[in-house]
Amino acid sequence: MYYTTLPYSIAAAIIFISTALAVRYFIRRLVCRYTTDICRVPKPPGGSWLWGHELEPLSKSWGVVYASWLETYGPVFRLNGALGHDDILVIADPGALSHMLTKNVYGYAKSFIMRPLIERLVGRGLMWAEGEEHRRMHALLSHIFTAEKTKNAYEDVKVSADRVVMKLINHLNSHDGDATIKITEWMGKATLDIIGRIGFGHDFGCGESPEAKKIAAVWEQSVSLGMTKIARIAPIIIRTFPFIVSLPIPAIQAQGAIKLTVKELAEELYVKASANPELNKGKDLLSTLIRANFRERRNISKDELLDHICTFVMVGHETTAGTLGFTIHALAQHPEVQDKLRKEILEFGAEPKYDDFLTKLPYLDAVTKEAMRMFPASAHTERIALHDDVLPLRKPIFTPEGETLISLRIKKSQLIQIPSFPLDRMNAVWGDGNVFRPERWLNPGQLPAPGKLTQGWSNLFIFSEGPRMCIGYRLALLEYKALLSSFVKHFVFHDTGAEIEHVWSNTLQPKVVGEEGLSLPVRVTLADY
Numbered sequence: 435m436y437y438t439t440l441p442y443s444i445a446a447a448i449i450f451i452s453t454a455l456a457v458r459y460f461i462r463r464l465v466c467r468y469t470t471d472i473c474r475v476p477k478p479p480g481g482s483w484l485w486g487h488e489l490e491p492l493s494k495s496w497g498v499v500y501a502s503w504l505e506t507y508g509p510v511f512r513l514n515g516a517l518g519h520d521d522i523l524v525i526a527d528p529g530a531l532s533h534m535l536t537k538n539v540y541g542y543a544k545s546f547i548m549r550p551l552i553e554r555l556v557g558r559g560l561m562w563a564e565g566e567e568h569r570r571m572h573a574l575l576s577h578i579f580t581a582e583k584t585k586n587a588y589e590d591v592k593v594s595a596d597r598v599v600m601k602l603i604n605h606l607n608s609h610d611g612d613a614t615i616k617i618t619e620w621m622g623k624a625t626l627d628i629i630g631r632i633g634f635g636h637d638f639g640c641g642e643s644p645e646a647k648k649i650a651a652v653w654e655q656s657v658s659l660g661m662t663k664i665a666r667i668a669p670i671i672i673r674t675f676p677f678i679v680s681l682p683i684p685a686i687q688a689q690g691a692i693k694l695t696v697k698e699l700a701e702e703l704y705v706k707a708s709a710n711p712e713l714n715k716g717k718d719l720l721s722t723l724i725r726a727n728f729r730e731r732r733n734i735s736k737d738e739l740l741d742h743i744c745t746f747v748m749v750g751h752e753t754t755a756g757t758l759g760f761t762i763h764a765l766a767q768h769p770e771v772q773d774k775l776r777k778e779i780l781e782f783g784a785e786p787k788y789d790d791f792l793t794k795l796p797y798l799d800a801v802t803k804e805a806m807r808m809f810p811a812s813a814h815t816e817r818i819a820l821h822d823d824v825l826p827l828r829k830p831i832f833t834p835e836g837e838t839l840i841s842l843r844i845k846k847s848q849l850i851q852i853p854s855f856p857l858d859r860m861n862a863v864w865g866d867g868n869v870f871r872p873e874r875w876l877n878p879g880q881l882p883a884p885g886k887l888t889q890g891w892s893n894l895f896i897f898s899e900g901p902r903m904c905i906g907y908r909l910a911l912l913e914y915k916a917l918l919s920s921f922v923k924h925f926v927f928h929d930t931g932a933e934i935e936h937v938w939s940n941t942l943q944p945k946v947v948g949e950e951g952l953s954l955p956v957r958v959t960l961a962d963y
């Protein structure tokens with residue numbers, strides 16, 4: 435009896451599930467066709483029945499596949515989602531981005547992939563919060579990142595910049611003045627040192643303290659594991675099966691370890707600083723927050739304050755280090771740009787101060803903008819629409835049926851990807867978007883019209899735009915310019931000839947083609963002047 439009925443019940447179950455899936459599929463297509471404009475948006479051909487188009491971007495250096503789609507289909511297109519997920523909208527149109535990120539920011543939340551990732555990496559701070567909670571946290575934190583507070587951080591930035599320069603000089607002296615280094619690692623020592631002081635009055639010993647080494651090791655482990663094929667597919671699977679996040683998978687657990695390490699350190703300062711908040715005169719961000727919490731009776735929990743510090747430490751140091759690393763690599767590949775930059779810095783003479791960086795070093799400013807255009811650390815992001823909405827388009831879509839769409843109706847839960855990495859490299863906007871050419875910034879006539887660009891810092895997308903734009907962008911720019919000018923003043927960077935590809939693992943990562951793990955090798959010698 436058992437042997438005869440089992441195949442029938444399995445067959446019945448298969449027929450039932452297949453019919454249910456087919457009915458669901460057709461209902462969704464009908465809903466999509468008649469209540470949204472998604473079906474009219476261009477879509478690349480192909481895409482597997484199981485993975486949709488979602489594995490294709492992983493097959494090449496990060497951004498290359500999205501860039502070719504953007505070239506072919508324009509700034510708005512759609513992809514088949516993996517594992518039966520609805521079509522995904524990909525948006526690089528400045529009008530639609532401004533609607534989602536500036537005008538209607540709380541109508542679009544971080545996606546089910548991004549939010550758990552952020553929570554594991556840095557905790558439930560500003561980057562993780564949504565809606566009213568985000569508004570409250572932003573009001574609490576924005577006053578510690580003003581232009582004036584950033585200016586006051588200059589001395590700490592300078593101390594760390596000098597320390598890492600001295601360390602690299604010593605390193606070169608012990609290698610006959612000529613060494614190939616992993617540039618992002620060196621930049622990470624400096625930016626961690628800076629955020630340690632500014633964030634919670636901690637000295638990371640220019641990357642040499644045991645805690646600094648632990649953070650660097652855990653970060654590298656998390657990024658390296660994140661580069662493996664399975665880890666790169668994992669977010670797509672997690673979207674359908676969110677419980678996977680709680681399984682003991684090394685790549686996922688390593689992300690949590692970074693947060694724990696930083697929290698442990700910040701907790702020591704928290705205990706000291708909160709014992710007597712009025713007497714604590716610390717200038718660092720944690721002390722400032724503890725004092726404000728005490729004076730204004732805000733009742734912010736210790737956990738929340740520590741998560742803010744974790745967020746600043748991780749998103750504040752890795753991003754800036756990554757962009758600096760890519761810039762120095764670009765300078766090694768463009769010696770004429772490097773020489774011109776060094777000349778400007780040497781001719782300036784004195785040590786530039788905060789205000790000098792803003793107005794008195796135009797070529798440094800041009801190099802900064804060009805690098806920020808080409809190497810955004812946050813290389814990709816995603817949003818979910820929380821309500822039915824209409825997205826305005828700055829560049830209309832012309833459908834094969836002869837219709838012109840100047841806006842798109844979308845449904846609640848629509849998943850939207852923002853391809854931040856290729857977004858500011860589009861040839862249709864920049865002409866030569868993949869060419870590192872700082873000179874374009876010296877002549878405003880050579881820049882695209884602002885209407886073709888997003889509304890963030892310098893009309894670039896690197897720090898995003900609107901109320902969720904990077905809160906630390908002034909500090910990032912100060913660190914970036916102070917470190918880059920010190921490095922270019924003291925060292926000469928040479929191209930090693932290694933072919934570099936980009937990987938999206940937590941942030942934008944460099945990797946030598948054909949080698950394992952993250953690496954951006956640059957040959958360094960001492961500047962001779």
Ligand code: HEM
Nearest residue numbers: 560561746750753754811812815897898902904905906910
């Ligand atoms: C070159 C360096 C940096 C880059 C490229 C960068 C980029 C970004 C981007 C793109 C976002 C928006 C993410 C999104 O909404 O999906 C963001 C948010 C954020 N950044 Fe930065 N960032 C940098 C440095 C810093 C620094 C130095 C700090 C602070 C110490 C910082 C703190 C934050 C925080 C707290 C948020 C969350 C803001 C919110 O959601 O309201 N970042 N950053």
